[in-house]
Amino acid sequence: MYTPITSAHAAEPPRKPWTVPMLADAKRGGRRLVMLTAYDASFARCMDDAGVDLVLVGDSLGMVVQGQTSTLPVSVDDIAYHTACVARGLSRALLISDLPFQADATPERALDASTRCLQAGAAMVKLEGAGHKLEVIRFLVEREIPVCAHLGLTPQSVLRLGGYKVQGRDERAAARLREDARAVAEAGASLLVLECVPSQVAADITAAVSIPTIGIGAGPQCDGQVLVLHDLLGINTGHRRPKFVKDFLADGGSVAGAMHAFADAVRDGSFPDAAHSYE
Numbered sequence: 001m002y003t004p005i006t007s008a009h010a011a012e013p014p015r016k017p018w019t020v021p022m023l024a025d026a027k028r029g030g031r032r033l034v035m036l037t038a039y040d041a042s043f044a045r046c047m048d049d050a051g052v053d054l055v056l057v058g059d060s061l062g063m064v065v066q067g068q069t070s071t072l073p074v075s076v077d078d079i080a081y082h083t084a085c086v087a088r089g090l091s092r093a094l095l096i097s098d099l100p101f102q103a104d105a106t107p108e109r110a111l112d113a114s115t116r117c118l119q120a121g122a123a124m125v126k127l128e129g130a131g132h133k134l135e136v137i138r139f140l141v142e143r144e145i146p147v148c149a150h151l152g153l154t155p156q157s158v159l160r161l162g163g164y165k166v167q168g169r170d171e172r173a174a175a176r177l178r179e180d181a182r183a184v185a186e187a188g189a190s191l192l193v194l195e196c197v198p199s200q201v202a203a204d205i206t207a208a209v210s211i212p213t214i215g216i217g218a219g220p221q222c223d224g225q226v227l228v229l230h231d232l233l234g235i236n237t238g239h240r241r242p243k244f245v246k247d248f249l250a251d252g253g254s255v256a257g258a259m260h261a262f263a264d265a266v267r268d269g270s271f272p273d274a275a276h277s278y279e
């Protein structure tokens with residue numbers, strides 16, 4: 001049975017529950033954001049107790065929970081179910097739900113899927129890409145649905161990309177990423193996940209946009225960092241382990257310790273280091 005770590009943190013004042021406007025305040029104040037994925041109430045509660053700021057019900061659940069080879073088979077029903085489970089474990093962290101493959105193909109479909117996520121307990125939805133998704137972002141934001149954008153390696157594009165590869169390596173691709181980042185922020189996104197991009201490209205984007213950036217394989221200069229729970233805990237999911245993954249259970253000694261170690265390393269800027277980033 002998990003026991004929250006209290007001794008080292010007992011003196012901390014109660015922390016306010018996160019709201020969407022607090023994200024921009026965090027960026028302005030230079031406070032790094034700590035984000036993890038979760039799929040059930042028990043792990044979500046551990047994260048909340050460990051001071052994780054943002055919890056994502058990622059469509060990574062297709063790979064790490066369902067044992068699929070990609071995120072493409074994940075449905076809105078799956079995301080809504082896991083969102084409701086995770087929501088029951090949280091009292092402070094901001095809950096974000098992924099819109100699964102093609103649930104955001106049109107503004108109307110995205111609105112239906114997002115409404116289900118918010119009614120299940122999420123405060124924000126995440127969607128991949130720019131291009132025609134800019135219209136979707138605007139449509140959702142105008143209808144009071146906060147949006148997290150996701151650029152760089154977008155796993156729902158795996159068939160077009162031909163695999164899970166670092167994005168934005170040449171100057172043309174990097175310029176396109178910078179342009180897309182500005183566009184999703186202008187369309188009204190409140191947060192931006194950058195996955196598998198060279199550190200300098202992520203640093204430039206982070207400096208250029210007013211919304212917080214959350215990196216995963218995007219170097220240390222993002223406004224926050226995210227890891228998939230199973231990667232944080234060193235669990236072998238049968239998939240190739242990317243360079244940016246670090247097993248925090250080895251450092252932390254327990255599940256709660258791993259979450260605290262990750263949160264501390266993100267906040268003090270020691271994770272990710274060069275060994276867990278791309279040039």
Ligand code: KIV
Nearest residue numbers: 037058059060193226
């Ligand atoms: O689905 C997911 O878990 C994600 C994170 C890797 C950011 O999108």
